[in-house]
Amino acid sequence: MTLEEACSTGRVRLLDWIWASSCTSEADRVAQWTLTNYLRSDPRYYRYQFSQSMDTAAGRGELEVVRWLFSHFSGCEAPVGVVGAAVKAGHLSVVQLLWTLFSEARHTGKECTSDCVIIDDKGRILDEKLYGEFFERGGSDNIVCWADRIVLLAAENGHCDMVRWLCENTVEEQERRGDNYYQVMKHVLKLGSDDLFKIVAIYDEMLMQL
Numbered sequence: 001m002t003l004e005e006a007c008s009t010g011r012v013r014l015l016d017w018i019w020a021s022s023c024t025s026e027a028d029r030v031a032q033w034t035l036t037n038y039l040r041s042d043p044r045y046y047r048y049q050f051s052q053s054m055d056t057a058a059g060r061g062e063l064e065v066v067r068w069l070f071s072h073f074s075g076c077e078a079p080v081g082v083v084g085a086a087v088k089a090g091h092l093s094v095v096q097l098l099w100t101l102f103s104e105a106r107h108t109g110k111e112c113t114s115d116c117v118i119i120d121d122k123g124r125i126l127d128e129k130l131y132g133e134f135f136e137r138g139g140s141d142n143i144v145c146w147a148d149r150i151v152l153l154a155a156e157n158g159h160c161d162m163v164r165w166l167c168e169n170t171v172e173e174q175e176r177r178g179d180n181y182y183q184v185m186k187h188v189l190k191l192g193s194d195d196l197f198k199i200v201a202i203y204d205e206m207l208m209q210l
Contacts, residue, residue: 002035004052007069010062019072050076050142059085063093070101070142080147087150090159099170102144152180155187160196163188167199 006014022040023029029037038045050073057065058078078098086094147153150170154162163184188197 002052003039003049004056007053007057007062007065008060010060010065012064012068015065015068015072046073047076051079051082054078054082055085058082058091058094058098059089061086061089061091061094063091063097066094066097073142076142078142078144080145083144083147083150084153087147087153087159087162088157090157090162092159092162092165095162096165098144099146101142102146105141105143149180152184152187155184155191158187158191160188160191160193164196164199 003015003018006018018036018039022036023038024040026041029041039049040046050069054066054069056062057069078101083095083098083102086098151163151166154166185197185200188200
């Protein structure tokens with residue numbers, strides 16, 4: 001079982017067991033391949049399992065699993081597909097958490113990049129050769145990469161509450177990433193929500209003035 005597969009169960013206690021059982025250095029490994037051999041002792045596998053697990057947990061709406069991943073991993077990125085998976089499936093609570101994490105990282109000067117430092121739960125660097133620039137900036141936390149045209153994706157999939165929340169909370173980021181509010185309004189009209197159409201129209205006008 002991979003960590004991604006464990007995350008799909010939604011069982012945090014299982015994740016706790018896997019984490020506690022995992023080697024934290026190459027010297028601790030046993031003489032065969034296991035998830036617990038490499039999850040916390042191989043930097044590339046560590047990052048890979050984080051991104052894959054985040055995508056699965058977000059797409060399934062496993063809010064507590066997403067929280068668990070962010071509290072146990074360090075120096076990793078949640079790629080743009082993670083936000084997209086949660087939006088497409090209509091998991092508003094997960095999107096709200098991802099937005100909070102994205103905003104917190106942005107406000108501390110951490111930008112989404114493929115370059116991150118990987119450290120273990122004791123703060124030790126697992127791969128000193130990788131991603132020195134991020135480390136020099138003091139980065140050790142995880143970063144959420146926000147997706148382009150996310151409001152449009154929510155509208156295309158018929159999630160009115162998601163569209164409303166994104167309009168009310170992420171308008172400046174959507175302007176930076178080129179969200180197409182005209183297309184959003186077309187989808188909202190098809191959904192038959194006049195109130196939401198008016199809200200989207202207001203934010204479309206706001207973007208025109210930014």
